[in-house]
Amino acid sequence: MIDTLRLTAEDAAGLLERGEASGDELAGAYLDAIEARDPELHAYLHVVGEQGEGVPIAHKDVITTKGIPTTAGSKILLGYTPVFDSTVAARCKEAGLPILGKTNLDELAMGSSTENSAFGPTRNPWDPERVPGGSSGGSAAAVAGGLAPWALGTDTGGSVKQPASLCGVVGLRPTYGTVSRYGIVAFASSLDQVGPLTKTVRDNARLYEIIAGQDPCDSTTVELPEPVAIPEGEDLTGVRIGVPKEMNEAEGIDPGVSASVNAAIRLAEELGADVEETSLPRSVDYGLACYYLVAPAEASSNLARYDGVRYGHRAAVDGDLTALYARTRWEGFGAEPKRRILLGTYALSAGYYDAYYGQAQKVRTVIAREHAAAFERFDVLVSPTSPTVAFRIGEKAENPLAMYLSDLLTIPANMAGLPGLSIPCGLSDGLPVGLQLIGPQFSENALFRVGHALERALGFDFVPERLR
């Protein structure tokens, strides 16, 4: 009997290598778990159940998969079946990972709770009355709920790190440019990155190793400066950890979240790290505003492709081409994408460009410089991943600005193109708390090392209490 709640991807690979389970038996165990628990959790939009000899995987439904429907959680792509594979899907395929299915998300990756999905919310395996975070909430819930050994998500403002935090799993947002965006349904191109969601840091490093590297189909990708190192040690001697006070004392951080994070920081010190307070004054104060100008501006341009002509939804309209576009787009997009398209178009429009988009790009420079200065003294910066634990479904759905605050602490590093790893570091009110580790560009190996050491020392049990 394979316990999918407990099994890590490395455990699963071990079963296959030792011949203790076949690929079909392994995938079958996950499909059984999906049948048992996904009616409640709704982590999947589309279950595929491919046969294969490797460790199966779930892909967020913005990851283009040839011959498998890809909706991005939007009615505007309902019925769309891609005729090509994204690079990450192709790399997973080459590595022999069969696809379990496509996971739910906030529509077009815009949101922090998965409630913006046009196909209904995903529920948090720790408490089905609560959100799994977002936008990669389906991938996080699938891993936490034992419905996939590992999964891919995408992260623009925090969409891998934040759901990882809320579901008690490990999530990596890699350095911008290390993972190809070819075939990823685009949201904000200077920010979007694909990242792994896993039960352990070692699993995460293994999946990152599969997907990372330069791709001729994405000219923003680069070769990794060093190979991925699967972390082993538990010693943090010599690691310099900075604790930015604004990111650890920001208004709105739950006391229970702070307590867990502070305990993890003390543990890092016991493991040999040098821990010191530091400061990122403007990154936290201005990061959110900067992000909610840059990302919608890029989205308004990217989403122009949905025209009702080449693929996806098309409105029935008696009128000219412009009327067809305008009706198709109003009908096909949900509230949040429309809000962001309008906001982004406004920020880019004549008369407002300099004050909004242009100014936000300059703030982005300020944020990058503040981080670069901190990394002259530190190897890693730490903070809570999200200010709160998983919130109740519906709690923030009517208030976009309250929802946006959920990404307050993940956004600054993303604006600077930096990698970030979220690992579970404890519980608050019975719900997981995430610790965010940020490093300089291309420091994934350092993040894996610190994350792995802390994971071992913390001994967090990633199986949701109610499912044990």
Place this chain on the structure above:
Amino acid sequence: MAITREDVLHVAALARLEIPEGEVEGVREQLGAILEAVGKVSELDLADVEPTSHPLDLVNQWAEDEPRPSLPREEALANAPDPADGSFRVPAVGG
């Protein structure tokens, strides 16, 4: 600065979004609230700061100009809502 009804309709036209009449005011209120929040970026004096449009220090990466196979026409049209004669059919343009 408050966003007006005319601003909303202008931006919606630019974005090719047909807002139903009854929803314009709601959109205006929400956009206004968000613009007020993001307008915080103007508090900083950044006259001498260069803008960042891309997080990596990359200069153009060129690909070799080599022909590669592309999608066959029928595959490119496979998801089109209204294909006709090997093309995408659209309503009359101009006219």
